Amino acid sequence: MPDSSVTPECSLSGESPAGKGSDCGDSVSHVDPGPATPPETASATEGPVSPDNNEDLVLLTTHPDPRxxxxxxxxxxxxxxxxxxxxxxxxxxxxxxxxxxxxxxxxxxxxxxxxxxxxxxxxxxxxxxxxxxxxxxxxxxxxxxxxxxxxxxxxxxxxxxxxxxxxxxxxxxxxxxxxxxxxxxxxxxxxxxxxxxxxxxxxxxxxxxxSITYTLLKENLVIRGGVWKHQEHLIPHHQIARVVLEQDFFGRMFNYGTVIPQSISRWGAETSLRGVGSSGQKDNIGAMIGFAKGREEASRYPLDCFFGIPDPRIAQELMKQLMLRPASREEEQVMYLKQIRDKM
Incomplete structure (x- = not known):
C-alpha cells in the first residue's frame, strides 16, 4: 500500500515526471501565494519594495529648523x-x-x-x-x-x-x-x-x-528651494568624499545642526584668503615682504548643504552608510572573483 504522505515531484513546468499534470496541479493548488501586491506599488516598483531594487526609495525628508x-x-x-x-x-x-x-x-x-x-x-x-x-x-x-x-x-x-x-x-x-x-x-x-x-x-x-526641502534617496541626495529663483541640486552618493556635522552651543542644546556633504568634485567649496604684507623704499630701491594663506572651506549656504536640520546625526549616519556602500560592493565582487579563481 503506497505511503499517502509522499507527494509526486513536479518540474518547473508544472507537470509530474509521469506526465500527469492533474496530480501536480492538485499539489501546487495548496500552496499559499501570499498577500497580493497593491496595483500602485507594483506599477511603481515592478517588484518588492526594498533598498536593492528601488532606486527612488526615500530614506529621509527634512527641512531647516526655525531655530x-x-x-x-x-x-x-x-x-x-x-x-x-x-x-x-x-x-x-x-x-x-x-x-x-x-x-x-x-x-x-x-x-x-x-x-x-x-x-x-x-x-x-x-x-x-x-x-x-x-x-x-x-x-x-x-x-x-x-x-x-x-x-x-x-x-x-x-x-x-x-x-x-x-x-x-x-x-x-x-x-x-x-x-x-x-x-x-x-x-x-x-x-x-x-x-x-x-x-x-x-x-x-x-x-x-x-521653501527648502532636503531629500535623501537611495542613490543620491536632493536639495530644493528658493524664493525668486528656484534651485534643485542632485548629488550622487558615490561623489561624496566625506560628511561633516556642525553643531553650535544652541544646536547641541535643541538637537539641530548642519550636515555638509563634501563632494569629490568640490562642488559648493569656498576659498578664503588671508595675508599680510609690507613694502618699503630707500634710495629708489624697492623691497617687499608678503605672506598669503589660502583655505578652502565647505559652503554653509542653506542650498549647498543640509542646513540646520533637526536630528542631524540621523542624516549624517545615513549619508555615511550610503557613501561607503560602493566600496562594500566592490569588496564583495572581489571576494566572489577570488572564490571563482580558487575553484578553477
Whole structure:
C-alpha cells in the first residue's frame, strides 16, 4: 500500500515526471501565494519594495529648523539698531560742533554760518548715510544677505522719498538748502522705513526657509528651494568624499545642526584668503615682504548643504552608510572573483 504522505515531484513546468499534470496541479493548488501586491506599488516598483531594487526609495525628508534661522531674523532687524546708533552719534557730533563753533575768532565771524551749515551736513552724512553704507558693504562682503538687503532697502527708500518731498518745495536741486533738506528727511525717514524693511526681510527669510526641502534617496541626495529663483541640486552618493556635522552651543542644546556633504568634485567649496604684507623704499630701491594663506572651506549656504536640520546625526549616519556602500560592493565582487579563481 503506497505511503499517502509522499507527494509526486513536479518540474518547473508544472507537470509530474509521469506526465500527469492533474496530480501536480492538485499539489501546487495548496500552496499559499501570499498577500497580493497593491496595483500602485507594483506599477511603481515592478517588484518588492526594498533598498536593492528601488532606486527612488526615500530614506529621509527634512527641512531647516526655525531655530537655526534665528541669527538671520536678527540680521533682518539690524536697521532698527542702526537707527538708534545714528541718533546717539548725531546728538554726540552735534554737541561737539556747537561747542567748537563759538570758539572761532571774531575776525572769522562772517563765515560762522557757513561753517555751521557744513558741519550739520557732515553730521547727517555720517549718521545715518555713512553708517548705513558701511554696514551694507560689510554685510555684502560677509554674505549676510539679510543684513545688507534690509540696510540698503531702508536707506534707498529714505533717499527716494526725501528727494521727492524736496522736489515739491521748488528749491533748486544744486543748492546747499536742497542737499541739507534731503539729508534731514533721510535722517527722519530711516526711522519708519527701518521697521518696514525689517518686516519685509523677515517675511522673505521665513518664506525662503519654508521653501527648502532636503531629500535623501537611495542613490543620491536632493536639495530644493528658493524664493525668486528656484534651485534643485542632485548629488550622487558615490561623489561624496566625506560628511561633516556642525553643531553650535544652541544646536547641541535643541538637537539641530548642519550636515555638509563634501563632494569629490568640490562642488559648493569656498576659498578664503588671508595675508599680510609690507613694502618699503630707500634710495629708489624697492623691497617687499608678503605672506598669503589660502583655505578652502565647505559652503554653509542653506542650498549647498543640509542646513540646520533637526536630528542631524540621523542624516549624517545615513549619508555615511550610503557613501561607503560602493566600496562594500566592490569588496564583495572581489571576494566572489577570488572564490571563482580558487575553484578553477
Amino acid at each position: 537655526s534661522f534665528i541669527y538671520k531674523y536678527v540680521l533682518a532687524c539690524f536697521p532698527i539698531v542702526l537707527v538708534i546708533l545714528c541718533i546717539f552719534i548725531r546728538s554726540l557730533l552735534g554737541g561737539v560742533t556747537q561747542a567748537l563753533i563759538p570758539g572761532i575768532p571774531g575776525s572769522f565771524s562772517m563765515v560762522v554760518p557757513t561753517v555751521t551749515s557744513f558741519a550739520n551736513l557732515a553730521v547727517y552724512l555720517v549718521a545715518p548715510v555713512g553708517i548705513f553704507v558701511i554696514v551694507a558693504g560689510i554685510g555684502w562682503t560677509l554674505r549676510f544677505t539679510e543684513l545688507w538687503t534690509s540696510t540698503l532697502i531702508t536707506l534707498l527708500l529714505s533717499i527716494v522719498v526725501g528727494m521727492l518731498i524736496m522736489s515739491g518745495t521748488g528749491i533748486p536741486l544744486i543748492s546747499e538748502r536742497y542737499v541739507s533738506g534731503v539729508l534731514h528727511w533721510i535722517a527722519y525717514l530711516v526711522q519708519p522705513f527701518c521697521l518696514l524693511s525689517a518686516v519685509m526681510i523677515l517675511g522673505w527669510t521665513e518664506k525662503f526657509r519654508r
